[in-house]
Amino acid sequence: MYKSLFQKIITIPIIIYALVLIAMPILYVLALSFLKSDAYGGIINEITLQNYIDIFDVVYLSVFLKSFIIAGIATFLCIIIAYPFAIFVSQKKPHIQKIMMVLVIAPFLTNSLIRMYGWIILLRKEGIINTFLQNIHLTDHPLQLMYNDLGIIIGLVYTLLPFMILPVYSAVSKVDKSILEAAKDLGANKIKTFTNIMLPQTASGLFNGSLMVFIPAIGYFFIVDILGGGKLMLLGNLIKNQFLTARNWPFGAAISIVLIIITFLLVKLYKKKGGNMDELGGF
């Protein structure tokens, strides 16, 4: 009795947190998305579906499409880098594994905006990489490494890679080593072992990581602004613009709701494919 009361009390802050900081803002955004904006950026209490209809304008649909393509490429590259890395780490001694995973998380100690500015020093026309490449005569003119889509992809992959590595590593390290050995003993080659044993057993980790990379990648407007030279508009930029330049809060809210629905559907798909919800939340 006493214990259950104590348990109830200590969960109160979490319930308040979830209600005040998660549920209420989303409900507010949902309500906002059905209202109208006036000429001065104010909100009129008049219910309309116009904001959702506006999203189906070709102009805005193409923003969705571009965002999904960029986020998809970033997710794919994260898988390509994270998967071999996770397998490599999982074969090390336990304490080495721990050190390596701490190193993966270490960049989070620095604000991601500042890390983006670090990339400018590396990538710009007279930056470190271009100077180096010209000094060793690999190229005679500076390469365009940033202020284009390449810069955006570099920024997204760099920032989001840990979100792919952590779930993939967690899945890979759970694979029973004896099964891999058994496969080898029974004459399966490396490719066959990978496709028949490794991949099916780590698929949920891969999907989890992809979700953790794909969804933020759609919304990271500051990477587009800093490394992409503000030349591309992703959904994050579009939403930000509705609130900060176009003074059209209800439309911005409607786009956000659509984004939340897409996220929700992806999570549903993850669950349907046998994904573990606990793994999605934390590692």
Added chain:
Amino acid sequence: MKKIVLLTLISILLTACNFDNSKDNVVNILNWSSYIPDVVIRDFEKETNIKVNYGTYSSNEELLAKISSAKEGTYDLIFPSDYMIELMKNRDLITTIDKSKLTNLNNINPNYLNLSYDYGNNYSLPFLAATVVIAVNTENIKDNITSYNDLLNPKYQNNIVLIDDQRIIIGMALLALGYDMNETDETKLKQAKEWLLKLKNNVKAFDSDSPKTFLISKEVDIGVLWNAEAAIAMEENSNIKTIYPNEGFALSIDNFAIPKGSKNQDNAYKFIDYILRPEVMQKIIESYPYKNVNKETDKLLDSNYLNNNAANISDKMIKNGILVKNIGSFVKDYDKVWAQIK
């Protein structure tokens, strides 16, 4: 026992949130980033014993978002631009200015008073003026650029930085096409979109935070940017020259304004009056070389400022400046054009 400890902790947490600083002698200011040097704020605090809580924003719309969503009385002094004054007046977000509380009012250059957005200056007083200019690094660009249309030259591929501001940049395209900068006609906006798509091949980046850096680090040779940014770039690199295009250019006047419900109005007036002192305004202009609108300060500024044509635009030239006007719901059409060119 545990329960008591826990309840005490919770009550401490709850009361801690509910702090009240209304008794303090403060003024809550919200201003553009990079507009008033810290030393001016500290000197004001020392002289008056008023604590300045200073926050910043980087666009008029961000200011609007902050003012309209914050509790009334959160801020005491803000610095909206011309069209935003009109808009905030219409949304009843700012209050009238009591000029009798200002002793340095007469220092303001009358050219900047009684403008269209607030005739009679009941709600605003000018603080600074800014114009959008073209800056060119003449070390690499030998052509004589006089018009926005010159920027379309394919030679300048990936060599231009533009400020990331839809009204200014779409306005520039409209000016280049010979239209009004505040045009709202659908077909003309479509033409502006086509013009910008052509220009985009030459654009390396859109950046509002520090476009001068692109010029100074030689990342690009041409920039369309605010005059103070161009002025600083010129000081860093004497090859950089500033051009006022033939078609005209955007002019923006930033103003003092007091949000409705301000709790520390007297302190806000003291701050405005302090800024209007010639020697204080001099410090501000020397750090951020925008166009000074204080006629007494003009007498104190040195040749570095006065001879820099980006910083100190002549009175004759500034007549070609065009104010960004409030276009109401048409802002949505601009936003659509913007989504298409990006």
